[in-house]
Amino acid sequence: MSDGRLEGKVAIVTGATSGIGAAIAFRYAKEGAKVVLCARREDKGNANVEKIRKEGGEAIFVKTDVTVRDDVKNAVKKTADTYGTVDILVNNAGILLNKKFKDSTPDDWRRVMKTDALGSLYFLWEVLPLMKARKYGVVVQVGSKASTRPSDQEAFYCFVKAGMDHMIRVLTDDYAPFGIRLNVLAPGLTLTEMTESAPRLDELAKGVPFGRVGKAEEMADAALWLGSDxxxxxxxxxxNVDGGLVR
Ligand SMILES: NC(=O)c1ccc[n+]([C@@H]2O[C@H](COP(=O)([O-])OP(=O)(O)OC[C@H]3O[C@@H](n4cnc5c(N)ncnc54)[C@H](OP(=O)(O)O)[C@@H]3O)[C@@H](O)[C@H]2O)c1
Incomplete structure (x- = not known):
């Protein structure tokens, strides 16, 4: 079943129970990667693993709350124990907060920060030393168009996603000598659980030059290129994978 563009690679994909993360996990497995799916919902995680295996791919699910450091340590250890190493990390788990700054609270800030930033940092702290030792590794950070095209309706989300873009640039210099590449995949409006119940989705889609929302599979196509050699x-x-949103 393998098309081979990731043949033999070991990939961790966070937030792989739905949406963009699930699409990336399916695509990576189809291309020959051994995939470790991490998220909180066991039923969905196991169902996605089942689907991958049925199609001849290799995958495991590790129940992981990215905001809990011990969960992240456990996920990386399970990956190394099962598949020997980590070649690719896709930091995709995230939540959206639809709130203007004036309505947002410190608890809102902590919630978005913990999931959309700290959760990614926890994985980077565990995975980068393994990659450094092998002088090989690829990180795909799933950011958002919201970091360069701010929306006042998503104040803290924009703030945190922009911060993570910059964190990735900070790490790029440090890790380049060790053969480690880090990039951000910035989706535009994409139809997933996160957006399916969003108010004004059709109206928002009209504002995209392509006139439609993106598909999770289109994000996975870009994640495949970024994750591969x-x-x-x-x-x-x-x-940016955003249907041509230049402004
Ligand atoms: N959809 C869009 O329009 C859009 C646009 C730009 C960027 N993005 C970004 O794309 C990424 C994926 O979002 P999506 O659109 O695919 O949304 P989604 O379908 O809601 O998926 C979010 C994923 O994150 C996981 N997750 C959330 N909190 C978690 C936690 N504490 N620990 C572990 N996993 C957690 C969820 O799994 P569990 O609930 O099972 O834990 C789920 O698998 C996010 O980083 C998002 O910011 C999305």
Missing amino acids: ESSYVSGAVI
């Missing part, structure tokens, strides 16, 4: 000279980049 086809992007071997690319690091510190933010790749």
Whole structure:
């Protein structure tokens, strides 16, 4: 079943129970990667693993709350114990907060920060030393168009996503000598659990030059290129996959 563009690679994909993360996990497995799916919902995680295996791929699910450091340590250890190493980390788990700054609270800040930033940092702290020792590794940070196209309706979300873009640039220099590439995949409006019940989705789609929302599979296509050696000279980049939203 393998198409081979990630043959033999070991990939951790966080937030792989639904939406963009699930699409990336399916695509990576189809391309020959051994995939470790991390998220909180066991039923969905196990069902996604089942689907991958049925199609001949290799995957495990590790129940992980990315905001809990011990969960993250456990997920990386399970990956190393099961598959020997980590070649690719896709930091995708995230939540959206639809609130203006004036309505947001310190608890809102902590919630978004913990999931959309700290959860990614926990994985980076565990995975980068393994990659450094092997002088090989790829990180795909799932950011958002919201970091360069701010929306006052998503104040803290924009703030945190922009911060993570910059964190990835900070790490790029440090880790380049060790053969580690880190890039951001910045989706535009994409139809997933996060957005399916969003108010004014149709109206928002009309504001996209392509006139429609994106598909999770279209994000997975970009994540495949970023995760594979086809992007071997690319690091510190933010790749927008947004239906042509130039402004
Ligand atoms: N959809 C869009 O329009 C859009 C646009 C730009 C960027 N993005 C970004 O794309 C990424 C994926 O979002 P999506 O659109 O695919 O939304 P989604 O379908 O809601 O998926 C979010 C995923 O994150 C996981 N997650 C949330 N909190 C978690 C936690 N504490 N620990 C572990 N996993 C957690 C969820 O799994 P569990 O609930 O099972 O834990 C789920 O698998 C996010 O980073 C989001 O910010 C999305």
